[in-house]
Amino acid sequence: xxxxxxxxxxxxxxxxxxxxxxxxxxxxxxxxxxxxxxxxxxxxxxxxxxxxxxxxxxxxxxxxxxxxxxxxxxxxxxxxxxxxxxxxxxxxxxxxxxxxxxxxxxxxxxxxxxxxxxxxxxxxxxxxxxxxxxxxxxxxxxxxxxxxxxxxxxxxxxxxxxxxxxxxxxxxxxxxxxxxxxxxxxxxxxxxxxxxxxxxxxxxxxxxxxxxxxxxxxxxxxxxxxxxxxxxxxxxxxxxxxxxxxxxxxxxxxxxxxxxxxxxxxxxxxxxxxxxxxxxxxxxxxxxxxxxxxxxxxxxxxx
Amino acid sequence: xxxxxxxxxxxxxxxxxxxxxxxxxxxxxxxxxxxxxxxxxxxxxxxxxxxxxxxxxxxxxxxxxxxxxxxxxxxxxxxxxxxxxxxxxxxxxxxxx
Numbered sequence: 001x002x003x004x005x006x007x008x009x010x011x012x013x014x015x016x017x018x019x020x021x022x023x024x025x026x027x028x029x030x031x032x033x034x035x036x037x038x039x040x041x042x043x044x045x046x047x048x049x050x051x052x053x054x055x056x057x058x059x060x061x062x063x064x065x066x067x068x069x070x071x072x073x074x075x076x077x078x079x080x081x082x083x084x085x086x087x088x089x090x091x092x093x094x095x096x097x098x099x100x101x102x103x104x105x106x107x108x109x110x111x112x113x114x115x116x117x118x119x120x121x122x123x124x125x126x127x128x129x130x131x132x133x134x135x136x137x138x139x140x141x142x143x144x145x146x147x148x149x150x151x152x153x154x155x156x157x158x159x160x161x162x163x164x165x166x167x168x169x170x171x172x173x174x175x176x177x178x179x180x181x182x183x184x185x186x187x188x189x190x191x192x193x194x195x196x197x198x199x200x201x202x203x204x205x206x207x208x209x210x211x212x213x214x215x216x217x218x219x220x221x222x223x224x225x226x227x228x229x230x231x232x233x234x235x236x237x238x239x240x241x242x243x244x245x246x247x248x249x250x251x252x253x254x255x256x257x258x259x260x261x262x263x264x265x266x267x268x269x270x271x272x273x274x275x276x277x278x279x280x281x282x283x284x285x286x287x288x289x290x291x292x293x294x295x296x297x298x299x300x301x302x303x
Numbered sequence: 304x305x306x307x308x309x310x311x312x313x314x315x316x317x318x319x320x321x322x323x324x325x326x327x328x329x330x331x332x333x334x335x336x337x338x339x340x341x342x343x344x345x346x347x348x349x350x351x352x353x354x355x356x357x358x359x360x361x362x363x364x365x366x367x368x369x370x371x372x373x374x375x376x377x378x379x380x381x382x383x384x385x386x387x388x389x390x391x392x393x394x395x396x397x398x399x400x
């Protein structure tokens with residue numbers, strides 16, 4: 001547990017007046033406020049520090065105690081007596097969204113050992129029921145996993161949550177699970193859990209909404225003469241007929257061979273196949289001679 | 304009797320240490336909807352997170368209700384732009400492979 005220099009956090013000196021402290025707090029609060037810096041953990045952490053510093057320095061009694069014992073806190077037994085608490089486990093999988101009310105848990109161990117668990121302001125809110133904090137969590141999945149509906153179990157704050165993830169869920173999509181956030185105060189309802197899906201594409205397909213895209217190489221002769229080729233789909237391979245004279249970058253649509261439509265059972269997007277005609281790079285003398293003959297036929301307008 | 308998914312404005316204001324007329328000011332600015340019932344004035348549970356955000360901006364940053372309105376408007380625009388940006392980044396990444 002390290003000494004925390006609250007003056008440094010608020011970027012003020014020790015002789016600052018209450019008005020200076022208030023001004024410094026407002027300035028930094030505007031800079032790091034979680035509502036103005038959504039999804040910015042660094043700003044949130046800074047805001048907590050600023051909040052804690054303000055909590056101490058804006059209260060004359062706490063400031064006096066901090067100034068008196070602050071830098072010698074390691075030697076001040078009073079602090080240790082005041083803070084018999086164990087360090088809290090940190091770094092859980094889910095993070096709490098800023099609810100606007102920092103609780104004991106949001107303050108540093110340094111703060112708790114100096115001012116005790118009841119050091120934070122409670123503002124006479126004890127008898128009111130209130131909704132708990134919302135939690136945010138990320139669930140990492142593979143694209144091939146979300147082709148089918150699947151069940152997963154998440155553990156948040158020691159509670160197991162069985163989740164059914166419908167096929168076709170999108171990368172970045174967030175679902176709300178009501179009641180699985182932090183516990184409410186004084187018997188109030190629990191907060192909600194927001195689960196964001198982060199989907200890694202482990203397939204050779206490009207996904208655009210419910211449609212899939214794939215590029216397939218076609219050899220020169222099949223493109224010119226026509227024939228049959230095998231193309232991949234997400235559920236297996238299919239054979240396609242190619243007409244003679246197929247051009248490079250020709251796009252064909254395979255209806256219903258795309259990705260499942262989210263929460264619409266039996267509905268699928270399409271698969272778009274783009275043919276990439278391969279020009280042979282290394283050809284034999286015999287092939288070269290034959291191509292030259294073909295070129296001559298073209299040049300003389302015989303064909 | 305009030306429906307269970309409604310939060311009394313009186314309770315909300317008491318908890319946040321604000322006067323209820325502030326909520327009506329936010330309503331006039333179009334930032335929040337208030338439900339009127341026989342038992343009094345209420346907030347929809349769905350509107351609670353937004354209302355709390357508004358109160359936080361008002362209290363933590365010492366803004367006026369009009370200032371909160373401007374910030375909420377800009378935050379909405381930022382969110383929209385971030386979503387568009389994310390969508391475009393994802394789209395670009397898919398084709399860069």
